[in-house]
Amino acid sequence: MDINEKIDLITRNCQEVLTVDDLKKLLETGTEINHYIGFEISGMIHLGTGLISMGKIADFLQAGVKCKIFLADFHSYLNNKLGGNWENIREATEHYFKQGLIASLKCFGVDDSQVEFITGKDLYEKNFVHWETFMEVGKHVTLSRNLRSISIMGKKEGNDVDMATLFYPPLQVADIFTLGVNLAHAGMDQRKAHVIARDVAKKLTINPLKNNKGEIIAPIAIHQNLIAGLTGPEKGKNDEESLKMSKSIPSSAIFIHDTPDEIRNKIKKAYGPPKEIQHNPLINWVETLVFWGQKTGNFKISRPEKFGGDIVYTKVDNLIDDYKNEKLFPLDLKNALADWLIEKLEPARKHFENPEVKQGLVKMREFLEKKN
């Protein structure tokens, strides 16, 4: 595989790459690409994590990238997820979240032996360099910038900002250097942390990131778009925040282990304005899930004869044109998406049929209910 093919594979279905030039240089020097993506253990795994992020990992692996999944237990604790209960977080990390990611990878034919899982506890324990790195990062971030960056943890600047919240962004930045990550991967919501990492990279003296020539480099940051939620934009709002699929709003999200009936019902209730392309979850899912950010693919829509009969789209633009011109009715698209998702998620559902894995999900549900 030549470098351009690798770049295509690595950058497809992404919203932002910082920067493609840096990526190219890294490949040209023949430096091993060390990827990471981190997840808080905060709720059930939805399509954004399960399909968008894990599908991207399948791309990375194909391009020869070494992939790491960071189970951010300490970050969850700092951010008061699962009630800030450390024992529940640990339990959910091992018995639910990790299994959920393994299940998601299976949807792309990836075996979990191809990626490395690492928890915060594993990384930090007996790791003095991490502590040093964390402090040095702190020396290069101003309070105001740090405060602005807490949006990465779903928080707004306000009066409920405690010190733990302020520890979080520099900790996340330090993770990247401690893990030796030169390809940081996340949703667009995490870009502030990654940009700080890139800025700080050039200033670090204790544990800088280097390429295989020994030159100090900044980690490449790759951001995917946040998958649209089922409920559509909030009244009077069109911002990213109200559009995205959120684990904390179960009605906005489809989870990887949802049953076929749940998937159908949720999609039926999804926001789906005819003709409208912007802020339309159906179109968003077609583009980013089904066609995976590519122009061509294969998507079959079954519909009754009286509404035009079955149709197969091989170009995403054709589908979008038909939708705009009302040649494709939202409900028909919904049904096709539901079928597509049910099939795509089949390996994940199967993984959760394993009694032990299922037990982890049951436990997770308990944690989430208790919290509320």
Added chain:
RNA sequence: CCAGCGGGAGCCGGACGGUUAGGCAACAGUCUGUAAAACUGUCUAAAGCAGGUUCAACUCCUGCCCGCUGGACCA
């Protein structure tokens, strides 16, 4: 530690020693070959905690907890 202010449903929040707050969200139904919007309807509970005063406390009093703001000097 000291002082002032505050603490009410998922969120915001007016008032009041007694009689439904209200809004948003949520849920259900109607209407559209989906959803949304619109319309109709439904429901949720409680006042940070512990006491006290009172026939009656969200309201008044005491203590405690939590939060916000202020607390050297200079001016």
